[in-house]
Amino acid sequence: MLKTIFAAALAVVALVATSGHAAEGEKLDHVAVDITDLASLQSGARTFVNYCLNCHSASLVRYNALRQIGLTDEQIKDNLMFTAEKIGMPMSIAMAPGDAKVWFGSVPPDLSVVARSRGPDWLYTYLRGFYRDPQTPTGWNNMVYPNVGMPHALWRLQGERVLKEQEALREGKPILGEDGKPRKVVTLVAVSPGTQSVAQYDKTVYDLVNFLTWMGEPNQLARKQIGVWVLFGLAVLILLTYLLKRAYWKDVH
Amino acid sequence: MANGTATKAHWAQQLFEWIDARFPLSAVWKSQVSEYYAPKNFNFWYYFGSLALVVLVLQIVSGIFLTMNYKPDAGLAFASVEYIMREVSWGWLIRYLHSTGASAFFICVYLHMFRALLYGSYRKPRELTWLLGVFIFLCLMAEGFFGYLLPWGQMSYWGAQVIVNLFGAIPLVGEQLAIWIRGDYVIGDATLNRFFAFHVIAVPLVLLGIIVAHLIALHETGSNNPDGVEIKKTIDPQTGHPADGIPFHPYYTVKDLFGVMVFLLVFAVIVFFAPEVGGYFLEHNNFIPADPLKTPPHIAPVWYFTPYYSVLRATTDELKWVIGIAVVLFMLWALVRRGSNKTRTVLLGIGVVLLAGLFLLQAKVWGVLLMGTSVVIFAFLPWLDRSPVKSIRYKGWMFKLALFLFVVSFFVLGYLGMQVPTTTLTRIAQVCTVIYFAFFLLMPWYTSIDKTEPEPERLT
Numbered sequence: 001m002l003k004t005i006f007a008a009a010l011a012v013v014a015l016v017a018t019s020g021h022a023a024e025g026e027k028l029d030h031v032a033v034d035i036t037d038l039a040s041l042q043s044g045a046r047t048f049v050n051y052c053l054n055c056h057s058a059s060l061v062r063y064n065a066l067r068q069i070g071l072t073d074e075q076i077k078d079n080l081m082f083t084a085e086k087i088g089m090p091m092s093i094a095m096a097p098g099d100a101k102v103w104f105g106s107v108p109p110d111l112s113v114v115a116r117s118r119g120p121d122w123l124y125t126y127l128r129g130f131y132r133d134p135q136t137p138t139g140w141n142n143m144v145y146p147n148v149g150m151p152h153a154l155w156r157l158q159g160e161r162v163l164k165e166q167e168a169l170r171e172g173k174p175i176l177g178e179d180g181k182p183r184k185v186v187t188l189v190a191v192s193p194g195t196q197s198v199a200q201y202d203k204t205v206y207d208l209v210n211f212l213t214w215m216g217e218p219n220q221l222a223r224k225q226i227g228v229w230v231l232f233g234l235a236v237l238i239l240l241t242y243l244l245k246r247a248y249w250k251d252v253h
Numbered sequence: 254m255a256n257g258t259a260t261k262a263h264w265a266q267q268l269f270e271w272i273d274a275r276f277p278l279s280a281v282w283k284s285q286v287s288e289y290y291a292p293k294n295f296n297f298w299y300y301f302g303s304l305a306l307v308v309l310v311l312q313i314v315s316g317i318f319l320t321m322n323y324k325p326d327a328g329l330a331f332a333s334v335e336y337i338m339r340e341v342s343w344g345w346l347i348r349y350l351h352s353t354g355a356s357a358f359f360i361c362v363y364l365h366m367f368r369a370l371l372y373g374s375y376r377k378p379r380e381l382t383w384l385l386g387v388f389i390f391l392c393l394m395a396e397g398f399f400g401y402l403l404p405w406g407q408m409s410y411w412g413a414q415v416i417v418n419l420f421g422a423i424p425l426v427g428e429q430l431a432i433w434i435r436g437d438y439v440i441g442d443a444t445l446n447r448f449f450a451f452h453v454i455a456v457p458l459v460l461l462g463i464i465v466a467h468l469i470a471l472h473e474t475g476s477n478n479p480d481g482v483e484i485k486k487t488i489d490p491q492t493g494h495p496a497d498g499i500p501f502h503p504y505y506t507v508k509d510l511f512g513v514m515v516f517l518l519v520f521a522v523i524v525f526f527a528p529e530v531g532g533y534f535l536e537h538n539n540f541i542p543a544d545p546l547k548t549p550p551h552i553a554p555v556w557y558f559t560p561y562y563s564v565l566r567a568t569t570d571e572l573k574w575v576i577g578i579a580v581v582l583f584m585l586w587a588l589v590r591r592g593s594n595k596t597r598t599v600l601l602g603i604g605v606v607l608l609a610g611l612f613l614l615q616a617k618v619w620g621v622l623l624m625g626t627s628v629v630i631f632a633f634l635p636w637l638d639r640s641p642v643k644s645i646r647y648k649g650w651m652f653k654l655a656l657f658l659f660v661v662s663f664f665v666l667g668y669l670g671m672q673v674p675t676t677t678l679t680r681i682a683q684v685c686t687v688i689y690f691a692f693f694l695l696m697p698w699y700t701s702i703d704k705t706e707p708e709p710e711r712l713t
Contacts, residue, residue: 060335109541112335116529117540216540217338219345226346227525234518241511248507252293252499 028144031124031206035214035221041069044211047204049080049091051153052111055100058091060112061215068218069211104149105137115216120209127154127205131161131188143188158201159194163187285472290498291505292478294712298368300512303505305361307513308354309464315351316453323403325449327442330405331542349528355397356534357520359557362390366631370656373643374477380635382474385467387632392460394558394628399452401555402445406539411552413448414440419565419624422617439545480712481643487711497712551673559670560663564627564689566674567666567682568620573611575687576619579694580607623686630693637693640700642708649703659692 035041045066048058064087066076073087083093097107115123126144130152133141138151152158167182168175174182196204214220272278322341324333337344366386369375375383402413417440421431436443475485475495484495499505529535533556538549554562587600611619640648645656662685669682 060332060339062340065339113540117537119537217345219338223345223349223525223528227521230521230525231518234514234521238511238514238518241507241514245507245511248503252504 028121028125029128031120031209033120033210033213035210037210038070040207040210041214042071043204044207044209044214045069045071045080047154047208048111048211048215049082052208053083053091053093055093055095055104055108055150055153056111057093058112058215059110061091061218063087063089063091065215065218069214106149108150111212111215113216115209115213120213123209123212124205127208128158128202129188130155130158131163132191133163154201154204155194157194157196157204159190160192161188161190164189285468286502286506287500289472289501290484290495291476291501292480292484292495292712293497293499293504294478294480295476295505295508296479298364298371298479300509300516301361301365301368303509304512304516305358305365306464307516308358308361309460311350312354312358313457315347315354316457318347319351320453325403325446327405327445327543330403330445334404346524349524352535353520353524353528355400356530356555356557358393359397362393363557366390367660370634371645372477372479373481373638373640373645375634376477376481376638376643377635378474379471379477382467382470383635384632385463385470387629388463389460389467390631391628392456392463396452396456396460397555397557399448399456402440402448403452404539405445405543406536407541407543407547407549408536408539408552410440410543410545411549412554413444415552416554417444419621422615422621424614424618440543441545477643478712479644480646480709482708482710482712484712553671556667556671559668560666560689561624561627561670563666563670563682564686565620565624566670567679567686568616568623569679569683570616572683572686573616573619575683577608577611580604580611623690627686627689630690633693634696637696638700639697640703640705642705644708647706647708648700649705651699651703655692655696655699658688662686662688662692 063076063081063084064073066080067073071080077087081087083091100107118126122144126142129143129145130140131143132139135141136147138149140148140150140152140155142148142150163186165184165186168185177183194201217223269279273280319337322333322337322344324330334348337348339345341347369383369386398413398416402409417431417434420434421427423430432438434444435441436447475483475498478484482497484497487496488494489496523530523534529537536553536555553559581604584601584604587597587604590597640652642648645653665685666682666689669678669685672678674682
């Protein structure tokens with residue numbers, strides 16, 4: 001009886017553990033972020049302020065928060081601070097929301113906590129999923145977020161790609177679908193190269209996603225480091241209170 | 254002052270005597286703690302009452318510190334929570350303690366209630382303790398609901414929108430009632446301000462009062478135990494105390510202290526290493542600021558509300574037929590049962606009213622009614638359980654099977670409440686809803702015919 005209930009509870013726990021950010025249809029590429037990699041975070045910060053921080057704000061983050069990823073005030077002021085006067089000011093932008101709505105169809109969201117709502121995998125796949133599409137107002141479309149209002153901000157780095165429908169092949173032979181016809185797959189094909197190779201571009205996006213993940217919760221590293229000590233302290237307290245309980249309960253039969 | 258310590262003790266004793274002459278301090282301590290005799294065989298399930306109390310204190314203390322920096326303003330609320338997470342010293346810890354504490358509170362209370370189901374703690378003479386407990390549970394749900402709006406994320410906003418709209422389903426007055434609750438035509442700044450008032454003062458005040466009453470009632474009757482045997486029946490002639498009882502202090506204070514440490518370890522693992530718990534304790538979409546113009550494609554309440562939310566969604570026109578059949582069976586039973594004509598008329602009257610309701614009211618209204626009933630129905634347990642024994646240890650297979658099916662359907666409903674409904678999932682939810690209510694409504698029948706073992710005289 002109790003065993004079954006425990007089993008049911010375990011099943012629920014397993015369910016919780018395996019579920020993550022919801023992916024809508026599109027299969028996402030997995031990315032293992034590492035917010036202890038300061039070089040990667042700094043590179044991501046550079047990409048962020050140069051390419052994102054024109055249309056997107058990060059108004060819940062102050063410039064001086066970048067000290068936490070190993071930068072000095074001078075480095076921040078000279079290289080990264082383009083939209084503020086003082087280092088304690090937030091990463092806001094000059095574009096008015098009303099204008100943005102007219103230009104892009106919707107206001108570009110603030111990116112302070114975007115990594116917490118979308119998750120790193122979604123961001124990594126999304127930023128590598130743009131392609132040329134003459135039918136959209138911006139001329140760009142996206143595999144993960146169809147008909148997104150955002151143009152490909154990093155296109156000079158990645159280059160231009162287009163959708164191509166091909167017959168799916170396995171060992172040189174077409175794969176047949178359930179209806180007996182050859183199954184089609186949609187792939188992206190490069191039509192003009194960017195300044196970065198595929199591997200370089202993937203690394204740029206990785207660094208950017210890494211930075212966004214850090215920015216979503218700057219205290220997450222400290223949280224885990226403190227957590228280890230808290231668990232250690234509690235383990236000692238468990239032992240002491242257990243011995244105390246045993247000593248008091250000696251005479252209960 | 255060679256006699257320093259003795260003088261000090263004397264001084265402290267004098268202080269206690271001074272207080273005792275004016276306030277029953279040591280009398281309350283004795284009657285409620287040091288000479289409150291509790292059964293000596295409490296097991297794992299008996300930790301969760303004291304743990305719920307620990308979580309309550311944690312929520313109040315962390316809540317006070319959150320209030321110092323939170324802004325209940327539709328324009329500022331979302332950013333003020335992130336301000337707490339980023340700029341306030343230890344703000345992230347305070348916030349995670351509070352958000353994890355909310356879920357922990359429900360886990361403790363659910364397990365505490367499950368203990369009562371296992372060992373019949375709601376049975377005579379503890380009906381009032383149980384009723385006060387159900388009242389605590391209702392207040393806790395209100396507290397959780399009001400508090401969830403405060404971060405002002407998309408799920409906060411749309412979750413509140415969905416729940417308040419339910420009141421709109423009530424015939425005639427519903428729409429006006431919903432506007433009165435919101436203070437606006439949609440969830441807005443007025444709603445946020447009043448929910449804040451309810452969350453930080455109104456509901457906690459009521460909650461504290463009933464919790465005190467819950468404990469006073471419990472200590473009047475004495476605690477139940479895994480055997481369901483009243484320890485007050487067997488008094489030790491030498492001491493004058495229950496032979497199978499031990500003073501709550503120091504025995505259960507030290508035992509519960511150990512329980513608290515183990516609980517805090519599990520709690521700390523979540524707070525420090527996985528505060529979102531994969532989107533179940535902190536939903537991903539709640540990191541998007543509330544936007545009245547963008548309805549999220551999928552709105553799910555937090556996990557502790559999902560079983561009841563599932564009941565709501567499962568109530569379709571088809572389920573109304575099932576309810577109709579159940580009402581007809583109930584009326585047939587009322588016709589053939591022995592008893593006075595007066596009772597029969599009343600029972601048949603109830604049946605007629607329910608049938609009329611099925612014809613007149615939409616499935617949506619029935620959904621709201623069933624969702625409310627699925628929570629309140631716990632209050633009737635003391636009178637639904639007709640078994641001659643209290644504890645599951647001596648109950649027969651029918652109760653064990655019923656409880657097992659109930660727990661499974663509770664978990665399944667909870668899971669389904671988070672999912673996007675499909676035809677198959679709705680069908681499963683309907684089956685589970687029927688099982689959920691059958692557990693309660695058929696209890697008088699299956700507990701009275703179930704084969705039980707005799708209760709022992711003393712604790713085993």
